[in-house]
Amino acid sequence: MMAFFRQRVLLLAILVAAVWVDADMKLDCRPDHMTLVWTESRTQVDPSLFRLGNCFPTSVAAREAAFSVALNDCNFKRMVTGDHLLYTNDLTFISSPDSHLLPFSHPVVCAYERPKDWYPLVYDPVFNTYGQGDLVFHIGLMNVDFSGPAASTTFPLGSFIPIMASVEQNRHQPLLLLLEECVAAPTPEMQPGSPFYPIITNKGCLMDSKISGSKFEPRQKSSEIRLSLQTFKFSVDVEVYIHCELVAWDPFGLDNTKKACHYIKDHGWELLDDPEYSNLCDCCDSSCKSRRMRSIASGKHGVVQKAVLGPLTITET
Template identity: 35%
Template sequence: MISELLFLMFVATAMAQKDLSVECGSDYWVTVHWRPGLGFSQKVDPSRALLGTCPPSSLMSEDTLLFRVFMRDCDFIQQVMEGRVTYSNMLIYARRPELPIITQSVKCVYDSPVGEESEFSTEEQDENVEKQETFNMEIMNPDFSGPAPSLRFGLGSSIPIRATVEPRSHRSLRIYIKSCEFATDADTRRATQVHPIIANAGCLMESKSGNSSFLPRRHSDEIRLYLEAFRFALGEKIFLHCDLEACVVQSLSVHRKACHYVPEKRRWMLLDDPSQSYTCTCCDSSCPRTDLMIDGVSAHKVLGPFVIVEGSGSLDSRSSSERGMSESRVWLLVFVVAVALVTVMGVLAVSYYLCFWRGGRLGYRPSRDLLTKY
C-alpha cells in the first residue's frame, strides 16, 4: 500500500519561493515550513496562523512557522482525477484588522491505488448527492413562525430570511449561504439592477452598511438572518438570488463560514464560533475561493418577487384587506367615542340648566317695589 502511494508533486510555485517548503508523506502527513513575510517591523504570532483549520505545531524561528498535520484533520480538499488524488489547502495569516490577510496555497498529489475508495467525496460524487438533499429558502414573518403574509416591505424594515437543508441520510449537515444578491429579474442576466448582499463565501456585506445580521442557529441544518430593506429598486419587483451549501458538521474554514459585521465591536464576527472570528478578516478584501467541496452539497435558490416601498420602516405583514378592516375598525371606534362624549356633555348641560339655573328661578317674582323704584 505504501509503495503504491507514491508522492508525485506539490505546488511548483511554493517550491520556487523561499518562504514556503512542503513535504508530503506517503502516510498522509504533511510538513510545512512557512514564513508569512510580514516585514522587519512585525513578529510572527502563531495564534494568527492556520493551515486550513489546524494551528501551527510550533514556531521554528522568529519568522517561520511549522505545521505537522494529518491531511484528513485540517479540512483539506480532495479531488480524484485520472487516477490521481490531489489534496489542497490554504495557509492563512490574519494580520491586524485594517490589513488584508496573507494566504498561500498548499497542494500534494498522489497516485490513487486501483480499487481504493476515497473517504472524501469528489465533485462528481457531490453532484449525485445533491439530488438526494432538499434545500428550502423562504421569506418569513417577523418571529419565523411561518411564511410572510405579505411581500411588501417598508424602507428600514427587516426582511426575515430562512434557509434549511433536509438530508436524505442519518448524517448531520450544516448549511451556509455562500452568496446572495438582489436583482430586478428572476434571471440576473436580464436584470437592470444587481446588488450584492452576501459575498466572499459567507460574508454578509449589508451588515456593514445597515442593520442586517445573522441570527443564532437553533439547528445546524438551518440558518436565519434579517435583511434591512434599503433603497433598492423602490416599488419594483425584486428577486433574491442565493447560493447555498451544506456539509457534514466539522471544523470551520475560510471557504465555508457565516460572518456579519458588529458595529459596536468594529469587527466581523463568526456566527458559529466567535472565538474563531479571524476567519472573517478577509471579508473586507478578498477571501480565498475554491470550487471543490468536502462531503458537501450545494443548490441555487431564487426568492421573490417582493417589493420595497417608502414607509415608516416597520414590516408590512398584513394583507391590504386586513389593513382596510383594521383601519375601518379604528375610525368606527373614534366615531363612537366622539358621539358618546358629545351625548354626555349634552346631558350634563341640560341637567345643569333644568336643575340649577332654570329650576332655581321658577318661583322667583320680582317685587312691585323694586319694579317701581327705578
C-alpha cells in the first residue's frame, strides 16, 4: 500500500511561546520505506536542522529538507489500531542556540492495512520490545488462539495465559527462539529476597507443567515460541510480573541446556521441537548441564535477552 499526500500545515511551537509556521510537506509511504520532503516558506530556516526521529536529512536544498529512510530506522514506532498498522514519528526543527527561531515538532504517520497474520510489536502495556544488536525481541500476552493481543490483562484463577515471544532476525542467520528461564514476581524488577513463582527453570524446562496444564504450543515458525500458562495461586488480586530470559539460538545446536521441554501426564518430559530427542529433557528433574563448551556472550551460537511481561492480575473468580 502507498500513501501520498501534500498538506499545508500550521504548527505550534513547543517552547514558551507559540509561532505559526507556514510550510509544505510531501510524504510518500511505501511498504518498507518512506520519503518526506519539507519545504519552508521562511528563508531564514536552516533545513539541515530538521530531524526525522533521530535521523538527519538525506539531502538539503534551499528551504528544503528531504528524508528517504527505512521504516525500521529513525526510531519509528509501530503500532496497531483496529484494522490499521501505523508507523509514527516526529519531524522536528531543533533550531540553533543563536537563532531567534523557536524549535517545533510535527507528527509523521504512515498508515497501512493490518496484515491478518501480523502481531503488534508495540502494545502497551502487554507487549514489550527489546533490541540486541541486529536482533529485536518481543514478548506479549495474546488472545486464546494467539491471533492477536490479549483484550485484558486480568485472568481468572485456573484459566490460561497465552504468551508469545518472538525475535526479528533481519539479516541474521536463522535462529531458534527459546525461553530459558521464567519466574513470576510481584515487582517489575527482581529484588534480593523477593518472593517468586518458578515457571521455566533448569535451562528450558517448563516445571509448572508438572503440576498444572501449562504447555508449549506447537511452533508456527522457529523464530517464535508460544506458551499456554495456567494461572497459579501466587499473588491473587495483585499485580504480577513475569520475568523471562529469551534465547535466540543456533537451531542445530540444541543440547540439554538449550531446549524447550514440557511435562505430559502419563508420558513424561517431551522436547517441543522434536519428541524423538526428548532424552534432552531427562535432566529436567535433576540439573541440566552442557556437555559442550559454548559461549553465548561471543554471539557465535546465540544471544540472550532479559524481558519483563506485565503487569497482569490473577483473580479468584
